[in-house]
Amino acid sequence: MLVTAGIIFADLVRPPIWLFLFLCLVFAVTGLAFLSRSSMHKVIIFFGLSLFCFSAYHFGIKFYQFGPDHISRFVSDKKYYQIFGRVADWPDLKTNRTEIKIAVDSLGRDHKAPVKGSILLKISDTTTAFQRGDRLEFFGTIYPLKVKSDPGSFDYGRYLQLQGMFGIVYLPTVLEIRVDRSRRSGLIGMVDKIRAAINDSFSRNLSSTSAALASGILIGETREIPDEIYERFRDSGTLHLLAVSGSNVALIILFMVLILRPFSMKRKQRGMILISGVFIFALLSYGEPSVVRASLMATLVLVATIIERRIDLNQIIATAALIILLIDPAQLFNVGFQLSFATAWGLIFITPKISGLFKQFQNKLWFRWLVFPLLVSLVAQI
Secondary structure (H helix, E strand, C coil), X not given: CHHHHHHHHHHHHCXXXXXXXXXXXXXXXXXXXXXXCCCHHHHHHHHHHHHHHHHHHHHHHHHCCCCCCEHHHHCCCCCEEEEEEEECCCCEECCCCEEEEEEEEEEECCCEEECECXXXXXXXXXXXXXXXXXXXXXXXXXXXXXXXXXXXXCCHHHHHHHCCEEEXXXXXXXXXXXXXXXXXXXXXXXHXXXXXXXXXXXXXXXXXXXXXXXXXXXXXXXXXXXXXXXHHHHHCCCHHHHCCCHHHHHHHHHHHHHHHCCCCCCHHHHHHHHHHHHHHHHHHCCCCHHHHHHHHHHHHHHHHHHCCCCCCHHHHHHHHHHHHHHHCHHHHHCHHHHHHHHHHHHHHHHHHHHHHCCHHHCCCHHHHHHHHHXXXXXXXXX
16 A cells, blocks of 8 residues: 555656655664564554555656756757667557567667667558567657647556556558567576467467467467467457466466376475576566566465465455566556456455355356356356
8 A cells, every 4th residue: 555655656747756765764773773672563654655655756867857868868859769679469450560678778869879768650551570579770759749739638658657658659561670689698598489389389289370470379379370360369459368368377387287287396396496487487578567477476375385384365455466566567557457456356255255155066067167266257247
């Protein structure tokens, strides 16, 4: 609650961020002082206030008070730049254009200079040629975001800012973009190899279209899906099937549990293997927010199992939300984040109450395999 309040306060008031940082340190030190005196109520209050100030500081430094090398400093000067950056999110395919979030790492004009921040690249063509993680190079002018003029209208500029984008570049065709798909090293490089092996397995055993669809459904790799097939999914309202989500995480865990069942392992060893599998899958799916949320909750459940603690779903969901907001405070304004946690909490609070009305039938197979899943689905839809 205090982290959420800190984010909202910083968004509404927008005072200097150094003040939040100073107060964060003061409250943290005060909390440590009371910790030595075993005054737990005061410890909780001061550490809570420290979290309030930290979340406000983090939101401020990311969304309204920037350094000299931030991309927002290069907007509105109408200069033509050579732009280098990486695709930071899934390309959004519209009827007659493609919109891509680009995390810019450097700009070139007279010389190449490092920058921070992201822009929105709008291409006047529908294409699946680019994928999350691709590094792009192109030339263009960075235009400012539109300022809201009508108080009752949708604030598109604010929406993009909360997505981390602070400028727009327009290109008429994909032919003006150079793609660098060179291999990366370290853990990310290993995950890239696993992803390539999965795609290669699909391509060797399935038709080209089926292989592309399988890659999209399993790990969100939509690059090879033909444009006309992608448009059919979009027009039929089933495009979400090509996006990985929390259900994929559940299937991965179930699959790994079945694979590990014949082996004699201690609970801690099994739990660590499952956590590693969930972590690798989150990387395989390019860190999709819905997958990250589900992976974080699953990891907390597995950690509780390993250290033999009671599993309290309410605490686990709250902890997952806390971690996400501390890392990315703008998620608070993301409708996906809001609906995910609203649904999760709704299931925890409402489902047991409805299920209690059928207490005498809870051991029946027809209730466990037919009625109960329907109740869960109904609560989630509401």
